[in-house]
Amino acid sequence: MNVLWLQSGGCGGCTMSLLCAETPDLMAMLADAGIDFLWHPSLSEASGAEAVELLSACASGARPLDVLCVEGALLRGPHGSGRFHMLAGTGRPMIEWVRELAGRATHTVAVGTCAAYGGVSAAGANLTDACGLQYDGDASGGLLGAEYRSGSGLPVINVAGCPTHPDWVIETLLALALGEFGAEAMDALGRPRFYADHLVHHGCSRNEFYEFKASAEKPSDLGCMMEHMGCKGTQAHADCNLRPWNGMGSCTSGGYPCISCTEPGFEEPGHPFAETPKVGGIPIGLPTDMPKAWFVALAALSKSATPKRVRVNATADHAVIAPVNRKTGLK
Amino acid sequence: MSRQILGPFNRVEGDLEVSLESEAGRVTAAWVNSPMYRGFEQILVGKAPSDALVMVPRICGICSVSQSVAAAAALADASGARMPPNGERAVNLMLATENLADHLTHFYLFFMPDFAREAYAGQPWFDDIAARFKAVRGAATAEALAARARFFRIMGLLAGKWPHTLSIHAGGSARAVGPTERVRLLSMVREFRAWLERHLFGDRLEAVTAIDSLEALWAWADTAGPAASDLGRFLQLCRALDLGALGQAPGVPRYLSHGNYPVDGVPGFARGVWDADAAAVTPFDAADVAEDIAHAWLAGSATARHPLEGQTHPDADKADAYSWCKAPRWRGHTVQCGALSRQVVDGHPLARDLVMQGGGNVMSRVIGRLLEIARVVPLMEQWLRALAPGEPFHVPTTLPDEACGTGLVEAARGALGHWLVVRRGRIHNYQIIAPTTWNFSPRDASGVPGALEQALVDTPVGAGDTMPVAVQHVVRSFDPCMVCTVH
Numbered sequence: 139m140n141v142l143w144l145q146s147g148g149c150g151g152c153t154m155s156l157l158c159a160e161t162p163d164l165m166a167m168l169a170d171a172g173i174d175f176l177w178h179p180s181l182s183e184a185s186g187a188e189a190v191e192l193l194s195a196c197a198s199g200a201r202p203l204d205v206l207c208v209e210g211a212l213l214r215g216p217h218g219s220g221r222f223h224m225l226a227g228t229g230r231p232m233i234e235w236v237r238e239l240a241g242r243a244t245h246t247v248a249v250g251t252c253a254a255y256g257g258v259s260a261a262g263a264n265l266t267d268a269c270g271l272q273y274d275g276d277a278s279g280g281l282l283g284a285e286y287r288s289g290s291g292l293p294v295i296n297v298a299g300c301p302t303h304p305d306w307v308i309e310t311l312l313a314l315a316l317g318e319f320g321a322e323a324m325d326a327l328g329r330p331r332f333y334a335d336h337l338v339h340h341g342c343s344r345n346e347f348y349e350f351k352a353s354a355e356k357p358s359d360l361g362c363m364m365e366h367m368g369c370k371g372t373q374a375h376a377d378c379n380l381r382p383w384n385g386m387g388s389c390t391s392g393g394y395p396c397i398s399c400t401e402p403g404f405e406e407p408g409h410p411f412a413e414t415p416k417v418g419g420i421p422i423g424l425p426t427d428m429p430k431a432w433f434v435a436l437a438a439l440s441k442s443a444t445p446k447r448v449r450v451n452a453t454a455d456h457a458v459i460a461p462v463n464r465k466t467g468l469k
Numbered sequence: 470m471s472r473q474i475l476g477p478f479n480r481v482e483g484d485l486e487v488s489l490e491s492e493a494g495r496v497t498a499a500w501v502n503s504p505m506y507r508g509f510e511q512i513l514v515g516k517a518p519s520d521a522l523v524m525v526p527r528i529c530g531i532c533s534v535s536q537s538v539a540a541a542a543a544l545a546d547a548s549g550a551r552m553p554p555n556g557e558r559a560v561n562l563m564l565a566t567e568n569l570a571d572h573l574t575h576f577y578l579f580f581m582p583d584f585a586r587e588a589y590a591g592q593p594w595f596d597d598i599a600a601r602f603k604a605v606r607g608a609a610t611a612e613a614l615a616a617r618a619r620f621f622r623i624m625g626l627l628a629g630k631w632p633h634t635l636s637i638h639a640g641g642s643a644r645a646v647g648p649t650e651r652v653r654l655l656s657m658v659r660e661f662r663a664w665l666e667r668h669l670f671g672d673r674l675e676a677v678t679a680i681d682s683l684e685a686l687w688a689w690a691d692t693a694g695p696a697a698s699d700l701g702r703f704l705q706l707c708r709a710l711d712l713g714a715l716g717q718a719p720g721v722p723r724y725l726s727h728g729n730y731p732v733d734g735v736p737g738f739a740r741g742v743w744d745a746d747a748a749a750v751t752p753f754d755a756a757d758v759a760e761d762i763a764h765a766w767l768a769g770s771a772t773a774r775h776p777l778e779g780q781t782h783p784d785a786d787k788a789d790a791y792s793w794c795k796a797p798r799w800r801g802h803t804v805q806c807g808a809l810s811r812q813v814v815d816g817h818p819l820a821r822d823l824v825m826q827g828g829g830n831v832m833s834r835v836i837g838r839l840l841e842i843a844r845v846v847p848l849m850e851q852w853l854r855a856l857a858p859g860e861p862f863h864v865p866t867t868l869p870d871e872a873c874g875t876g877l878v879e880a881a882r883g884a885l886g887h888w889l890v891v892r893r894g895r896i897h898n899y900q901i902i903a904p905t906t907w908n909f910s911p912r913d914a915s916g917v918p919g920a921l922e923q924a925l926v927d928t929p930v931g932a933g934d935t936m937p938v939a940v941q942h943v944v945r946s947f948d949p950c951m952v953c954t955v956h
Contacts, residue, residue, distance in 0.1 A: 151530020227476025384625030392629015
């Protein structure tokens, strides 16, 4: 299975993240799965005319294209011309290349939230008219249009995340290579369900603080970051706390709130990222599948039952009080 | 005279196109174009100042921590905040991890594969170099990627993830380190040291940093021979291909460094501008910087502006423009920056000798990077030993509603500056000058070319060669980061 990887309006971070894969030999692992990078901007030897020739052969259909991966948003501006990103050496806008290549690809994969939904590249007034391959924020459409289907009959597969986790990309490619990735493997926003059917909250190391609504109040505090610091882990779809980043981390373990970077529109939350918007002291963004009244009642109850250890540690940068040793009677 | 346009230039971060004019097999003039524009400086306007910490890392996925540190420094400058000693050291550790990983990525993935090209088949050294450095398939690719991923576990523990960590704040790091975590971090640094000493240097880091002249460097290379290390292999190529004479920019004798890795507020690597003609360091004052947009696709003032007054308004139809990149100038001069500049300004004798004998060139830029790897790993070990678990890593800060701030830092590729203006509690203006904006600057209003544009002059090009390999060596020797350049 050959893979052509292009980068447009993004930061290259999804490629850099991919290269952090926790495997002793990433290239050999991909090769072993029958995955061959026809061309990748960071890795390939071919430069200039050689690379353009290869892209042209794929665009014309002379060379079969199994997977088109696009990293970065598609920059449609100014005035629909696509001139905010010209593919160097070709005199043509990248959006024209992507439209042509997507028309030939058996599968089309958006790598990262920029390519999926527009992402940070589409933030603010979106001067560059950035969008995703098949979404513009949470609206279906994007560069290729809501009706687009790749040769396999699937819409664009959105491996969203800013950046995306290396395993999310690798496991998507491996599933495609095995012929085991169908429409049922994608959620309503085109994301692979193997990671999008989880919430960032699952496995969060701060869960005990969440249980008791023992909250962090400032950066470096150990407590739950949902109440005051803007954490969206209970609403954001991803398995970040079940699958480590860089061997052992996650955003919440690194001391910062989940900013829901796998979701369309995360770049413009309508409030400062590190502050929780509230009405009458109650956070607006409550867990998606929990009735508000129940949440408020349970939070009041659990706050009143918070052990001193949990309450004190929540606003400290290290565990000030350790759990006591007590015979529990457990057998 | 012939003219050609080269692109896409891959194995650089982001997008790059180079136009060359050549005569009699040599480049006579070059124009460097950054053909992509995203507009972070406009995106930031109107946002809460703290949101810069979320947005700016996303300028670049290869040096996102550098962007975070610059933003945190600008916010600290605007608020009068000062990190506690633990915070300073934790941030130094994150920045050093990213910078060294960048140097490693550059050497093994971006730069060395060009010597394994067919253009060099038949050279006596070719088989060994191709087996080791061939793009994707070379033995070193797998080894270096694995070492890099292991090294980044430091970021997993210390910052949650990389790239786009958010634990760096004006008041320090949001992730305190406990006593056993400190020991684990130290073991990660030592694992990286062992890899470097076995593969990249074939010697103790301290032995490499003790090399104090070009002569001593050649003597070091002769002692072990090229097969003993990847540095040895590179030095063999320097001799065989005369890389010390390639990619010089005699018209750009000024080397800028913002200084890096503060401990108790004092930078571990010095700040300043080394003038090779005068053989002296001039103190750097951020007031001496201005950006010119004469040949950038940007509308606005014809006179160069200081970044605090800078403007960024795209104009894709502007006549005489050929890049989205602005032209930053120091006291009106083109300067170069990067690891070599950092080491030269800091006064490392080998770096000074390299520049005095051959200027900035393909060889000296790469050596500058490798020398820096060898110098920074022991600093990381020192910072880790000095961490005091239990003491604060972060102190709360308050930003006034009306404020200005400047954040100066050294990313892997050189001097990175953020300039922030806050009005009524919101970002009023945010201007960024990235390292590659300095190095890959287009011409300014006086027609003076940027550093790479000058360094490419005199580079050999073969007739009919659509992608001259020597041009690729020169371009990649700067380790350009184009997504940062135009942001």
